[in-house]
Amino acid sequence: MRAHRRKYHVHAKPIAMSGEKVIIGSIVALVTPMYSGSLAIDWNSLGALVEWHIAEGTNGIVAVGTTGESATLSVAEHASVIEFIVKKVAGRVPVIAGTGANSTTEAIHLTQTAKEVGADACLLVTPYYNKPTQSGLYQHFRAISEAVDIDQILYNVPGRTACDMIPDTVIALSNLINIIGIKEATGDLSRVPVLLRDCADGFAVYSGDDATARELMQMGGHGDISVTANVAPKLMSEMCAAAMGGNSERAKELDLVLSDLHSGLFVEANPIPVKWAVSQMGMIENVLRLPMTSLSKEHLTTVSRAMLAAGVV
Numbered sequence: 001m002r003a004h005r006r007k008y009h010v011h012a013k014p015i016a017m018s019g020e021k022v023i024i025g026s027i028v029a030l031v032t033p034m035y036s037g038s039l040a041i042d043w044n045s046l047g048a049l050v051e052w053h054i055a056e057g058t059n060g061i062v063a064v065g066t067t068g069e070s071a072t073l074s075v076a077e078h079a080s081v082i083e084f085i086v087k088k089v090a091g092r093v094p095v096i097a098g099t100g101a102n103s104t105t106e107a108i109h110l111t112q113t114a115k116e117v118g119a120d121a122c123l124l125v126t127p128y129y130n131k132p133t134q135s136g137l138y139q140h141f142r143a144i145s146e147a148v149d150i151d152q153i154l155y156n157v158p159g160r161t162a163c164d165m166i167p168d169t170v171i172a173l174s175n176l177i178n179i180i181g182i183k184e185a186t187g188d189l190s191r192v193p194v195l196l197r198d199c200a201d202g203f204a205v206y207s208g209d210d211a212t213a214r215e216l217m218q219m220g221g222h223g224d225i226s227v228t229a230n231v232a233p234k235l236m237s238e239m240c241a242a243a244m245g246g247n248s249e250r251a252k253e254l255d256l257v258l259s260d261l262h263s264g265l266f267v268e269a270n271p272i273p274v275k276w277a278v279s280q281m282g283m284i285e286n287v288l289r290l291p292m293t294s295l296s297k298e299h300l301t302t303v304s305r306a307m308l309a310a311g312v313v
Helices: 043-056 075-089 104-116 134-147 167-173 191-198 210-218 233-244 248-264 272-280 297-310
Strands: 025-029 060-063 095-098 121-125 151-156 179-184 204-207 223-226
Touching: 025 233, 043 075, 043 233, 060 075, 075 095, 075 104, 095 104, 104 121, 104 134, 134 151, 134 167, 151 167, 167 191, 179 191, 191 204, 204 210, 210 223, 210 233, 210 248, 223 233, 233 248, 248 297, 272 297
Parallel strands: 025 060, 025 223, 060 095, 095 121, 121 151, 151 179, 179 204, 204 223
Antiparallel strands: none
């Protein structure tokens, strides 16, 4: 039985337990604003984004995930962004720090750092490029779990990592202390019932694929760690609440409004389209670090139309 030690705790039912708050709903994978020219982090815009998301009803914030350009931030910047967001949020919603790496030692270091600066949980992507076996994945995540006493959410996105963590491995990991959920970004909904049925009690299953998130939540999932929420946080929060609350018609209606964004924000590699979209809303500069480049001209109309369809411009 999992000890309830932390302020925020993921539980299979959307209710508070033992005075803790539950991480469910629309969890934004937040972009990291940067200045043109210097490429330095734009702390003022980052703070404004945090305040906007809380005001719009976002239920949680992922700091320095893939969408936050974790691959091009230094380790020091990585820690600073997490700490800044934790302080700015000030306990109003949970902050989940992206701390995954393809080196187990580096992932442990980032996870320990996130704990030290006050993150509520960590999001750990499967090791990318080196393509470990399922046994290697199990040992990688077990080592992080044993090394750092903080809630940890697995992240499976084989389209970006070239590494697919199969359900049997997730089920085995769900029994380890600290490993409390998974962001499942394959878009393969056939995995969801298996994970919900066979993982340890209290293990949460989040969508990492906006296009299928509504269906995952209606199957019993716990929320959506979302790119779309960067652009339409209120609508995403309302859609997630409806999907998890059993209001399937309302959830479908809202998801239809968001559907063009779900696809349009992936016409090029994330976070290229979403950064452009948020810049068009006047909230950040459209700046990415190489090797990421600005949205190609041929896709501007697609993303613009998706934003119009969602009513965000």
